[in-house]
Amino acid sequence: MEETTPEVAPETTGAAPEKKQVNAVKAPGNIQGALAYVPFLFIVAALQKLDDKTLMFHAKNGAGLTLLFIAASFVSAWLHVGIGGVLMFIWLIPAIIGAFHGFKNEKWNIPGVSSWSQNIPLDKWFATAHEENVEDEIKSNFPTEASTAEAPMETPVAAPTEPVQPTQENNNPNNPNL
Numbered sequence: 001m002e003e004t005t006p007e008v009a010p011e012t013t014g015a016a017p018e019k020k021q022v023n024a025v026k027a028p029g030n031i032q033g034a035l036a037y038v039p040f041l042f043i044v045a046a047l048q049k050l051d052d053k054t055l056m057f058h059a060k061n062g063a064g065l066t067l068l069f070i071a072a073s074f075v076s077a078w079l080h081v082g083i084g085g086v087l088m089f090i091w092l093i094p095a096i097i098g099a100f101h102g103f104k105n106e107k108w109n110i111p112g113v114s115s116w117s118q119n120i121p122l123d124k125w126f127a128t129a130h131e132e133n134v135e136d137e138i139k140s141n142f143p144t145e146a147s148t149a150e151a152p153m154e155t156p157v158a159a160p161t162e163p164v165q166p167t168q169e170n171n172n173p174n175n176p177n178l
Contacts, residue, residue, distance in 0.1 A: 030055065033102030036062035037095045039069045046122045056123055058102040061110055064117025065095050 033055055036045035042062030049055050068091050076084020094110045101108035110117075 030103055030105040033058040033105055034099040036102055037065060037099040038062070039066045042066060042122075043126075046126045050123060050127055054105055054107060057107050057118070058098065059122055060117050060120050061098055061114055063120050063122060064113045065091060065098070065110070067117075068113065 032045045032048045036042045036055070036058040042059045045055055045062065046059040068087075072084055072087035072091050074084075075087055094113065098108060098110060109115075
């Protein structure tokens, strides 16, 4: 075996070391875009950012694929397992490819699905719910003048006017009630 000696770092002169600027680390992909293709999780993507057009695109595609997933599940459970299995496989391929493109934050039109799923008005449905939640949160955090005016005032308790006279019980050090 060969012996190695540790290397010593060269000494620096009195100059101050250079400061490196640290940039914030950005996530490598769009998790919400990928989650939109999991059945029923398109709702999470639709509620995240209503103004993000690419994320809403993936949420609408996910809604369309969720409807196809429900149809395939129904066929598999009630009509024929083999046909339902084929439909599930047909559903799974675009879901995986769409999740990949959603993670990369790219738009990808699913053949036969995107043409009608982009007409689902998710932005209108969830915008109304989002606005109501924001209004309720604002109302609960900031009391109005009417609610503060109607609040009952607590009346202070008057202090006793007569001094308490010591009794034999109060002066007894062996009294367990003290």
